[in-house]
Amino acid sequence: xxxxxxxxxxxxxxxxxxxxxxxxxxxxxxxxxxxxxxxxxxxxxxxxxxxxxxxxxxxxxxxxxxxxxxxxxxxxxxxxxxxxxxxxxxxxxxxxxxxxxxxxxxxxxxxxxxxxxxxxxxxxxxxxxxxxxxxxxxxxxxxxxxxxxxxxxxxxxxxxxxxxxxxxxxxxxxxxxxxxxxxxxxxxxxxxx
Numbered sequence: 001x002x003x004x005x006x007x008x009x010x011x012x013x014x015x016x017x018x019x020x021x022x023x024x025x026x027x028x029x030x031x032x033x034x035x036x037x038x039x040x041x042x043x044x045x046x047x048x049x050x051x052x053x054x055x056x057x058x059x060x061x062x063x064x065x066x067x068x069x070x071x072x073x074x075x076x077x078x079x080x081x082x083x084x085x086x087x088x089x090x091x092x093x094x095x096x097x098x099x100x101x102x103x104x105x106x107x108x109x110x111x112x113x114x115x116x117x118x119x120x121x122x123x124x125x126x127x128x129x130x131x132x133x134x135x136x137x138x139x140x141x142x143x144x145x146x147x148x149x150x151x152x153x154x155x156x157x158x159x160x161x162x163x164x165x166x167x168x169x170x171x172x173x174x175x176x177x178x179x180x181x182x183x184x185x186x187x188x189x190x191x192x193x
Contacts, residue, residue: 009093010075014134016124017093017113022072029054029073037066059100064088075112079144094137094156102142105150105168112137114156143178152187163193 003011005019016022032054039046052058054073059080068088070076075092079100087107090096094112098104113135116122124132138157142148146160149168154160159175166172167183167190176182182189 009135009137010095012094012136012138014116014136016126016132017135018132025072025074029070032073033066033068033070036064036068056095065106071113085150093135095139095141097139097141099142099144099146099162101145103147105148105152107151108148108154109152110140110142110154112140112156114138149183165193 004021005015006021008015009022032050036047036050036054039050051062051064055076055078056074057077059078059082061080062078062082064084065086067086068084070090070092072092075094076090076096078098079102081100082098082102084104085106088104089109091111091113096110096112114137115133115135122133124134126132140154140156141159143160143162143164145163147165148154149166149170151169152166152172154172158172160166160172161176161178161180163178164176164180164182166176166187167181170183170187171185172182172187176187176189179193180189181191181193
């Protein structure tokens, strides 16, 4: 059975991110993000309706400050009582799961997508002769009661355990267990909480 590019993407296999099915959802997400950014901050029902159409699942009492950016949206699952501050980027080429009571600081970035380091391995030549690049992805999970400091970057495949805090500006290259304060580049555990 031949897998679609979306199926390959979610399975962590190399895929063509300019596949027509993926591009269609990407463009749909751009419209939803534009409308969300334009919605009045006092119009909670309109903002919730747009986020409900954008995300794979959306908990209660979620507050996201625009501008907010993502690739597809439908690979993002958000729990209850989540706050995401201005200028956050969630590259959801794979699943991004955000638990309950999570705080994400301004300009934080969560990446699920990656590319081969070698240019020759990145390069893709399609059947029609056009060129592109191969992408692969790994899921990211933030547990319950996590706080991601402003400007932090979470890389593909990372899990942040419940009750952990990631310091502002950190680059999280590997998973962090529950009940820890971690910071730095690369991010490392500073102390248990």
